[in-house]
Amino acid sequence: MINKGAHENYDVVIVGASVAGACAAIALAPIGYRILLLDRAVFPRDKPCGEGIMPQGVDALDQLGLLPRILAKGAVKFRGIRYRNLHGDWAQADFPSAAGATAFGLVMRRLELDHLLLTQARGFPNITVREGFRVTDVIQDGTVVQGVSGHPVDRPDEKESFQAPLTIGADGAHSIFHGQCGLTRTYLQRKRFGVTGHLEGVSGLGPYVEVLLHPQGEIYVAPSAPATACVALLLEKKAMAFFKGDLAQCYLRFLQSFEGFRERVVESKLLPAVFAVGPLGFTVEPCYRSGMILLGDSGGFLDPLTGLGITLALKNVQAALPIIQKAFAARDFSAQMLGAYAVDRFRLVEDFLLFTRLLLNLSRPRFLANRAIRKLSHDPCLFQKLMGIAAGTNHYRDFSVREKLSLLIG
Numbered sequence: 408m409i410n411k412g413a414h415e416n417y418d419v420v421i422v423g424a425s426v427a428g429a430c431a432a433i434a435l436a437p438i439g440y441r442i443l444l445l446d447r448a449v450f451p452r453d454k455p456c457g458e459g460i461m462p463q464g465v466d467a468l469d470q471l472g473l474l475p476r477i478l479a480k481g482a483v484k485f486r487g488i489r490y491r492n493l494h495g496d497w498a499q500a501d502f503p504s505a506a507g508a509t510a511f512g513l514v515m516r517r518l519e520l521d522h523l524l525l526t527q528a529r530g531f532p533n534i535t536v537r538e539g540f541r542v543t544d545v546i547q548d549g550t551v552v553q554g555v556s557g558h559p560v561d562r563p564d565e566k567e568s569f570q571a572p573l574t575i576g577a578d579g580a581h582s583i584f585h586g587q588c589g590l591t592r593t594y595l596q597r598k599r600f601g602v603t604g605h606l607e608g609v610s611g612l613g614p615y616v617e618v619l620l621h622p623q624g625e626i627y628v629a630p631s632a633p634a635t636a637c638v639a640l641l642l643e644k645k646a647m648a649f650f651k652g653d654l655a656q657c658y659l660r661f662l663q664s665f666e667g668f669r670e671r672v673v674e675s676k677l678l679p680a681v682f683a684v685g686p687l688g689f690t691v692e693p694c695y696r697s698g699m700i701l702l703g704d705s706g707g708f709l710d711p712l713t714g715l716g717i718t719l720a721l722k723n724v725q726a727a728l729p730i731i732q733k734a735f736a737a738r739d740f741s742a743q744m745l746g747a748y749a750v751d752r753f754r755l756v757e758d759f760l761l762f763t764r765l766l767l768n769l770s771r772p773r774f775l776a777n778r779a780i781r782k783l784s785h786d787p788c789l790f791q792k793l794m795g796i797a798a799g800t801n802h803y804r805d806f807s808v809r810e811k812l813s814l815l816i817g
């Protein structure tokens with residue numbers, strides 16, 4: 408075993424170089440911190456996702472100066488959401504166009520988006536990127552996080568350690584910080600799973616992300632080119648029994664056997680790769696320790712139903728930025744100082760969490776989901792108001808009890 412010892416010349420070590428990690432590095436680099444960005448993957452790499460970025464996420468990417476490049480790389484704009492219930496009723500709404508608010512979402516393949524973000528991060532002289540590096544251990548003195556150690560994925564014997572006053576966990580849903588830092592990870596009672604893939608030759612696509620109700624979940628269709636879409640299945644646990652054997656073939660058969668979508672994909676070509684993940688929903692408490700904060704999915708993820716995961720990760724970065732600056736200015740990385748992140752993070756994402764919980768509750772009994780979509784199909788103003796949460800023009804508290812009840816009653 409070769410032990411390269413501890414490198415201490417970083418201010419911030421970030422584990423995970425996907426949306427949360429790369430964007431945190433990009434946000435922190437102009438301040439001048441020396442940043443180490445680690446990821447076990449070698450980019451470009453694919454990742455299971457529905458690939459729709461909601462308007463507030465687009466806004467956050469724009470604030471980081473990334474939007475022009477993302478658009479230049481072919482990200483496709485969408486203007487709202489279309490739902491279809493099991494009776495074939497359609498409800499459709501555009502994101503509200505209020506002054507100062509972005510009124511469109513974007514679809515971009517994660518293979519390309521994550522690579523673009525990492526390439527941007529690599530462009531800063533004070534960001535060091537290590538791809539193909541698996542972090543295996545969190546270095547701690549008591550409950551104070553001091554850095555991480557790990558090894559190159561292909562050379563498990565070459566152990567290396569990295570120490571810094573601040574460590575950021577942006578390593579996704581199965582974060583190593585959960586277990587090693589004694590954080591409480593609680594799965595939602597309702598176990599949902601995702602199966603994702605890309606199809607070429609899908610008919611009937613428009614400038615909307617579609618959510619089609621299925622007896623066992625939802626089908627989320629995000630158009631990434633005129634006839635190409637990312638199609639994510641969000642399913643209850645028992646539906647996963649269908650996916651035994653060749654995953655790609657099962658995925659295609661699942662789609663081609665669903666009346667109302669079958670006709671649109673009968674001629675489709677499946678593009679690699681197909682992924683299955685889950686169970687999806689969990690919370691983490693707390694999302695910080697002395698010397699450490701968690702960003703993005705590592706800090707908890709409820710469900711992809713509202714397509715807000717990327718936006719949440721970007722909002723986490725926004726919440727963390729001022730607190731990290733304050734911590735460096737005071738040279739205080741205590742849990743008390745970093746705990747302010749949990750408060751600001753919640754404030755910034757509370758609407759998304761409540762919105763996701765509302766839709767999760769409505770989606771469980773199919774008859775309620777059917778009613779809610781029928782209601783939205785007759786009440787486009789209410790639907791657009793709901794879309795305002797994703798666009799940042801409305802808050803969850805703007806919805807009256809009466810409006811919420813009307814979704815239940817249909």
Ligand SMILES: Cc1cc2nc3c(=O)[nH]c(=O)nc-3n(C[C@H](O)[C@H](O)[C@H](O)COP(=O)(O)OP(=O)(O)OC[C@H]3O[C@@H](n4cnc5c(N)ncnc54)[C@H](O)[C@@H]3O)c2cc1C
Nearest residue numbers: 423425426427447457458459542578579601703704716717
């Ligand atoms: C089925 C499904 C559909 C979804 N649809 C949407 C959608 O339409 N819109 C949306 O906004 N969000 C969606 N999401 C959620 C979205 O994918 C996530 O919220 C988002 O990717 C979170 O980004 P992240 O950077 O926090 O984590 P991740 O993207 O998961 O990145 C974590 C990174 O950490 C690295 N890593 C992990 N462990 C280690 C380790 N030990 N050492 C080194 N590196 C490590 C990984 O390689 C990875 O690159 C969906 C999710 C699922 C499962």
